[in-house]
Amino acid sequence: xxxxxxxxxxxxxxxxxxxxxxxxxxxxxxxxxxxxxxxxxxxxxxxxxxxxxxxxxxxxxxxxxxxxxxxxxxxxxxxxxxxxxxxxxxxxxxxxxxxxxxxxxxxxxxxxxxxxxxxxxxxxxxxxxxxxxxxxxxxxxxxxxxxxxxxxxxxxxxxxxxxxxxxxxxxxxxxxxxxxxxxxxxxxxxxxxxxxxxxxxxxxxxxxxxxxxxxxxxx
Numbered sequence: 001x002x003x004x005x006x007x008x009x010x011x012x013x014x015x016x017x018x019x020x021x022x023x024x025x026x027x028x029x030x031x032x033x034x035x036x037x038x039x040x041x042x043x044x045x046x047x048x049x050x051x052x053x054x055x056x057x058x059x060x061x062x063x064x065x066x067x068x069x070x071x072x073x074x075x076x077x078x079x080x081x082x083x084x085x086x087x088x089x090x091x092x093x094x095x096x097x098x099x100x101x102x103x104x105x106x107x108x109x110x111x112x113x114x115x116x117x118x119x120x121x122x123x124x125x126x127x128x129x130x131x132x133x134x135x136x137x138x139x140x141x142x143x144x145x146x147x148x149x150x151x152x153x154x155x156x157x158x159x160x161x162x163x164x165x166x167x168x169x170x171x172x173x174x175x176x177x178x179x180x181x182x183x184x185x186x187x188x189x190x191x192x193x194x195x196x197x198x199x200x201x202x203x204x205x206x207x208x209x210x211x212x213x214x215x216x217x218x219x
Contacts, residue, residue: 009197013162017153017191021060024188029060032188035211037066043214045147045182045207051077053113053148053181056122056130061151062186062210065119072118079113079145082134083126083168111168112142147182148173150205155185156196159204159217173203184209 024032040046052071057063071078085108109126116122116132125131135142150169152161163169173183183203189210208215 006197006199010162010165013196014153014165017162018059020190021153021188024060029063032211033057033063034066036062036186036188036209037064037070039211039213040149040184040186040209041067041070045184049076049146049182051079051143051145051147053079053145053150055081055149055151057151058127058129062188064149064186067149068119077143078116079143079148080116080122080132081129081168082112082114082131083109083129084112084134084139085109109166109168110139111172112139113145113148113172114142144177145181147184148178149184149186149209152185152187152191154191154193154196155187155205155208156193157208157215157217158195159185159206159208160196160198160202161185161205162196167201170201170203174201182206184214 021029046052052067054064054068054071055061057065068078114132114135119130121132122130123133150161150173152163152169154162161169172178173181183205185205185208187208187210189212192208192210192215204218206216206218208217
């Protein structure tokens with residue numbers, strides 16, 4: 001399918017699945033999120049992980065709060081996304097539904113996963129999403145999680161995900177340091193499809209976790 005067609009399909013799916021998430025009541029979101037979190041917390045990969053990547057749920061996403069609390073109680077290091085602006089030069093790749101590529105210096109945004117000792121340390125950051133404070137060290141010293149929980153608007157049974165369109169997670173997971181990270185898509189069961197549209201930069205995940213359980217896709 002031409003790139004324009006993929007972009008249109010992705011945009012339509014985002015609208016559809018965001019609406020489905022919004023249709024859930026607060027009680028439904030809490031119950032489904034807690035059930036999904038309990039499934040993941042009961043699996044061996046979670047038990048073995050000393051460092052876990054999580055996220056702060058917004059706009060009806062499956063909530064990681066249960067996992068955040070569990071991780072801290074178990075003495076795990078919790079990493080959360082931090083979006084930073086940085087200056088780049090040359091060509092900044094275009095993504096479907098995102099910003100167009102340009103030549104020359106421009107301000108770009110990139111995502112790091114950085115430690116957070118608890119929800120009381122969060123502050124409102126990029127896109128209105130609560131973020132941990134910027135650490136004193138540089139990105140090159142960021143810890144790498146053993147297991148990383150990844151949000152999205154839709155997922156397929158091959159492990160591909162439809163994100164928000166900014167490519168933050170795809171660029172993060174494409175780093176060589178993340179080659180052995182156990183990546184888990186965290187979502188409601190209705191967000192899992194037989195297939196989602198994908199492009200060559202989309203990074204597949206190793207597992208999906210919903211209120212129905214954990215689906216392991218690749219080792």
